[in-house]
Amino acid sequence: MPSRRVVTGLSQEPRRRFAEELRRLRAQSGDSLRKLGDVLGWDWSLFGKMENGETLGGPEVVQALDQHYETPGFLLTLWELAVGDPTQFREQYRRYMALEAEAVSLWHFAVSVLPGLLQTDGYAREVLAAGGARGKELAQQVDARTGRRQLLSGEEAPHFRTILSEAVLRSPLRDGQEWREQLEHLLEMADRPNLAIQLLPQSSGLHGLVATDVMFLRMHDGHTVAYIETALHGELVEESASVERMQRAYDAVRDLALTPVESRKFIGRMLEEVPCTPST
Structure with a gap:
């Protein structure tokens, strides 16, 4: 042969x-x-x-x-x-990322963790480490996650709205300085014209997304897809009836949330509660 x-x-x-x-x-x-x-x-x-x-x-x-x-x-x-x-x-996450890069607008609800698009390096590192990432794998995942922030920059950046459950801001990082930098970053991002950050108070009670992190993506042709996620599983939802049902739940949550201006003030008060790290 x-x-x-x-x-x-x-x-x-x-x-x-x-x-x-x-x-x-x-x-x-x-x-x-x-x-x-x-x-x-x-x-x-x-x-x-x-x-x-x-x-x-x-x-x-x-x-x-x-x-x-x-x-x-x-x-x-x-x-x-x-x-x-x-x-x-996973194939579904691959498709989600491709759609995210092409979306003309995004809106999101966070149950307990900030969306990756708004995470600082320190926040991403602690969250990913809590999920089991270590060493080089952790460094790679941090680089990959925080690199996605570029999506929200530039003149043609899509509009992005996130509603944060109050539990997100009541779960600080162990490192006080890293937490301060994350809160400062949120306030900085909230001032961008293509971003809106809203807070859902704990006093709002139960609602349709109480246990669901979800991101909605509106595409150029006008249709919307959703990506729901837990700590162990993510699922891309494209069937129109299911997306519509989740959108109605999202709209109900938005009605309960603080306005963007009120939310910035809330984050500012949270920042004031974080002890300053003494200079050495």
Whole structure:
């Protein structure tokens, strides 16, 4: 039997092949690492480490690279082969991320944790660590999550509204300074013209979303999809009747929430209660 002919000079080992493709695509585009970091909103050093094979990065980073290089799904497939476990990035979440990047407006309800789009590095690190992430995996997930904040920046950023259950702000970080920075970040984001942050007081009582984190995405063609999430499970909902039912529950919650102005004042009062870290 004749020996197998090597079709390309690229590696057949998944991790090395992934790094090779990253280097090839960047060279082809003419981007420097710093420019890539500026465009996509991640620290440029992360892309250098990915190209050198030091890290695989997280799925959100790879999704952003696929969009930037106009290679839909290609890098993500290589990434899944490289990590050796395609279930780490569920098909439904992959589709959600693609839809999120294309949405013209987003609205959200948080039961107990701030939405990833508004998390600081310190907040994301503590939340992900509580979920079991450690070491390099934790660093990768933090980079991936906080990098998504770029979605809300720029002239063409979509409008984003989040309603936060009061429990979200009653669950501070262990590090007082990190918690202060997170609250300050919320106030800063609340001043952006494309953002609205509202607080749902505990006194509002039970409601239709009492145990459900949900994100709604309105697409260019006018239809809306929803993504519901718990600590262990996420589900993309596209069936119109189900989405409509959740939207009615969301509208009822919004009627109970403080206005954006009242909510900023509430967050400001929370910030005043956080002890200042003495300078050394």
